[in-house]
Amino acid sequence: MSEYRFFLYHADLGNWTRIPDPKGWDGLHKTRQRFGGGENINNPWHGLFNEYTAKVSFIKAGKNIIQSLYERYGIEQEVILKIEKKDTKNHRFNIDYEGRLNFTTYEVNTTEVNINVEQIGFTERIKNGNEIKINIEALATQDGKVMDAAPMITLPLHSKSIQKKSIFNRDVVDFTPAKYPLTTLIYNEDVPALKSFYLMPNFIIEENGFEDIFTYRDQYQDNPFEDDIKYGIKPKGTQSGTLAINSTFTFKLFGDALSPHPGTASNTVDIIIKRQRGSDFISETINVYSLTVAVSLGLYDTGFIDVNVDASIIDFEPGDLIFYYLKYTTDFSRNFLQFDLSKTNKITFLANTVTPATDCQAIMIHEALQRTVESLTGKQNSFYSEHFGRTDLGYAADGEGALRAITSVNKIRGIDKPLQCSLDGLIQTAWALDAIGVGIERVNGKERIRVEPLTHWYQTRRMMTLDFILDISKNVTTALYNNQAEGGIAKWGNEQIANLDEPNSKKEWTFPITQIKSKLDLKSPYITGSYTIEFARRERDQPTKDTRADEENVIIRVLRDGDNFVPEKNEAFTSVTGVISPETSYNLADSPARCFRRHGRILRSFLEKQKTDSIKFQAGEANNLMTSQLVTETEPLIENADILISSLDKPLLIAETYSFRARLNYDQLIALNETDSSADENSLGFIEFSKTDKAHERGYLLSAKMIADSDEVVFKLIKANI
Numbered sequence: 001m002s003e004y005r006f007f008l009y010h011a012d013l014g015n016w017t018r019i020p021d022p023k024g025w026d027g028l029h030k031t032r033q034r035f036g037g038g039e040n041i042n043n044p045w046h047g048l049f050n051e052y053t054a055k056v057s058f059i060k061a062g063k064n065i066i067q068s069l070y071e072r073y074g075i076e077q078e079v080i081l082k083i084e085k086k087d088t089k090n091h092r093f094n095i096d097y098e099g100r101l102n103f104t105t106y107e108v109n110t111t112e113v114n115i116n117v118e119q120i121g122f123t124e125r126i127k128n129g130n131e132i133k134i135n136i137e138a139l140a141t142q143d144g145k146v147m148d149a150a151p152m153i154t155l156p157l158h159s160k161s162i163q164k165k166s167i168f169n170r171d172v173v174d175f176t177p178a179k180y181p182l183t184t185l186i187y188n189e190d191v192p193a194l195k196s197f198y199l200m201p202n203f204i205i206e207e208n209g210f211e212d213i214f215t216y217r218d219q220y221q222d223n224p225f226e227d228d229i230k231y232g233i234k235p236k237g238t239q240s241g242t243l244a245i246n247s248t249f250t251f252k253l254f255g256d257a258l259s260p261h262p263g264t265a266s267n268t269v270d271i272i273i274k275r276q277r278g279s280d281f282i283s284e285t286i287n288v289y290s291l292t293v294a295v296s297l298g299l300y301d302t303g304f305i306d307v308n309v310d311a312s313i314i315d316f317e318p319g320d321l322i323f324y325y326l327k328y329t330t331d332f333s334r335n336f337l338q339f340d341l342s343k344t345n346k347i348t349f350l351a352n353t354v355t356p357a358t359d360c361q362a363i364m365i366h367e368a369l370q371r372t373v374e375s376l377t378g379k380q381n382s383f384y385s386e387h388f389g390r391t392d393l394g395y396a397a398d399g400e401g402a403l404r405a406i407t408s409v410n411k412i413r414g415i416d417k418p419l420q421c422s423l424d425g426l427i428q429t430a431w432a433l434d435a436i437g438v439g440i441e442r443v444n445g446k447e448r449i450r451v452e453p454l455t456h457w458y459q460t461r462r463m464m465t466l467d468f469i470l471d472i473s474k475n476v477t478t479a480l481y482n483n484q485a486e487g488g489i490a491k492w493g494n495e496q497i498a499n500l501d502e503p504n505s506k507k508e509w510t511f512p513i514t515q516i517k518s519k520l521d522l523k524s525p526y527i528t529g530s531y532t533i534e535f536a537r538r539e540r541d542q543p544t545k546d547t548r549a550d551e552e553n554v555i556i557r558v559l560r561d562g563d564n565f566v567p568e569k570n571e572a573f574t575s576v577t578g579v580i581s582p583e584t585s586y587n588l589a590d591s592p593a594r595c596f597r598r599h600g601r602i603l604r605s606f607l608e609k610q611k612t613d614s615i616k617f618q619a620g621e622a623n624n625l626m627t628s629q630l631v632t633e634t635e636p637l638i639e640n641a642d643i644l645i646s647s648l649d650k651p652l653l654i655a656e657t658y659s660f661r662a663r664l665n666y667d668q669l670i671a672l673n674e675t676d677s678s679a680d681e682n683s684l685g686f687i688e689f690s691k692t693d694k695a696h697e698r699g700y701l702l703s704a705k706m707i708a709d710s711d712e713v714v715f716k717l718i719k720a721n722i
Contacts, residue, residue: 004085022062031703031706056114057113070108130422134421134422152361155566157556238541245310253302253337295332361411362419363419369451372422379447413550428524458686470661480653482520489524573631603645617640657718659715
């Protein structure tokens with residue numbers, strides 16, 4: 001009995017009609033290859049799939065059906081070819097291939113119809129729909145089948161501490177030293193007496209992370225400024241935090257000859273910092289100058305006095321007012337206070353700010369992949385992943401990559417737009433973060449997408465042994481080589497200055513390879529940066545504002561909190577340095593250097609002969625200085641450090657390919673087509689081969705081309721590092 005059965009379907013036929021095997025078809029008229037195609041394994045698709053010969057020759061009943069349909073309908077019609085393959089384990093036939101006849105290639109003669117067949121079905125829907133953005137929250141698949149409501153979760157987002165600055169700078173073009181060398185405050189009083197003046201020079205706002213309150217500038221008066229609120233700053237919106245102030249300026253005091261009071265002049269200059277919360281004031285006074293000057297005929301000159309004061313002060317909450325000004329006290333008349341504009345005169349307000357926690361809708365990564373695959377294929381239970389699976393979904397354990405949620409900037413901002421994901425975007429993100437592999441497998445007659453670590457797709461079990469093979473050729477696999485790599489996050493920043501502290505940004509490395517120019521792309525299309533998340537949260541009160549990141553998707557590592565999930569911060573680390581407020585950061589464990597190292601099993605495949613060399617950190621955007629150590633690690637990881645190649649995980653492969661032709665027996669042909677990874681002999685295992693029956697080499701299947709009317713197969717294997 002034949003291992004394969006063939007059927008045609010057309011609406012006129014009413015059902016699937018079995019036909020004789022097409023001419024020359026012996027059930028092996030196909031090529032089995034890695035999904036990425038050829039030797040291109042620098043991508044997530046590491047599973048195997050079948051590619052059938054496009055041109056098929058139909059005979060007898062098959063020819064008659066196709067010829068009749070063509071004569072009736074011409075080229076505008078849909079006729080489907082289905083091929084079923086016998087499952088030797090349960091002795092039933094399962095769908096192995098579905099294709100549509102392309103009548104623009106129709107040829108007919110006395111004995112046969114020759115026509116191209118274009119693949120359809122599960123694999124083709126995945127390949128053709130890979131880049132389509134799927135509405136994760138939709139209640140129907142792409143072909144209209146009903147889906148259950150998306151299992152969205154409510155994720156409580158904490159506030160990432162963001163450093164905000166307000167800089168008030170005296171050094172501006174309009175006040176150059178040549179034009180206005182001094183700015184002078186004069187007070188004139190005929191009777192000497194101890195007198196205090198309060199002043200705030202005319203500083204220009206260079207950068208402002210706060211809301212400022214100005215009635216006028218370059219002012220001096222007899223009473224503190226908060227009495228009539230002429231000068232101050234306050235936090236914007238709902239920000240709270242702690243505030244530090246740095247002051248840098250140069251001034252001098254002098255009296256002139258018009259003063260009628262020779263003798264002495266007592267002068268003090270203080271910085272006054274106050275926080276007002278309702279009617280409550282907290283005040284700090286910093287003396288920057290205090291001196292009694294001898295006066296002759298009213299003349300004295302202190303010379304320029306440089307001041308640089310750091311004041312770490314009070315916490316603040318929404319609605320607070322912060323006041324900063326100078327208090328000048330003297331007992332002398334006709335005094336002058338001058339600021340030197342030829343030097344830096346600047347005040348910097350620096351605050352680490354947080355805002356109240358907010359909620360956003362998200363979906364766990366396993367469910368996002370599951371719904372995307374189901375929507376594209378129209379088939380339930382068409383996705384499986386132990387790596388992303390969880391116990392509450394029926395898996396034996398939470399996978400290493402399971403505790404991640406996916407949301408969007410829109411949802412973080414509270415904007416009610418559905419979450420959209422493409423299968424390609426999800427897989428490329430999973431590949432960048434975890435170095436996973438993806439493939440299509442058939443289990444119990446049903447096809448499904450599977451996502452697992454690379455070790456799943458290159459198993460240490462034997463598929464078959466081939467002895468006495470002639471004409472074995474060995475070649476360098478140049479497609480596996482690269483001389484540089486990009487990793488991290490493709491889109492990480494926005495217009496905010498604080499992004500410069502973001503470690504989860506784009507990075508570059510170079511390999512010790514000089515003979516080949518090729519760049520390995522390991523960047524994640526989905527955002528993992530803390531600052532993008534936090535700036536989006538802080539824009540919830542501006543729902544009509546458009547930002548360039550609104551449509552971007554975001555990955556958030558989470559922890560279990562009972563039956564719920566909460567974002568992971570730095571709980572998994574013994575130390576994190578080089579980044580502001582790691583205790584409020586997101587996705588620290590998915591930093592670019594950590595993700596890059598997870599690809600070690602592939603990187604070492606083309607670097608094994610240079611394993612005593614290092615991969616050089618070349619460049620990085622934003623923060624490259626973070627150093628972190630997980631509780632499971634014995635030493636810290638430095639983001640911008642070079643990487644000793646021998647420190648990476650053992651390679652799965654070696655960048656060499658073997659090509660040869662071999663004759664297979666029935667069991668070997670079955671193993672070659674077995675995609676169920678739980679089978680003892682399946683196509684993900686290694687193939688042993690030798691020119692004799694000893695000293696076997698080992699390789700993993702890149703492609704196997706079946707020779708028509710023969711039991712021979714042309715193999716291309718990549719060397720297994722076993």
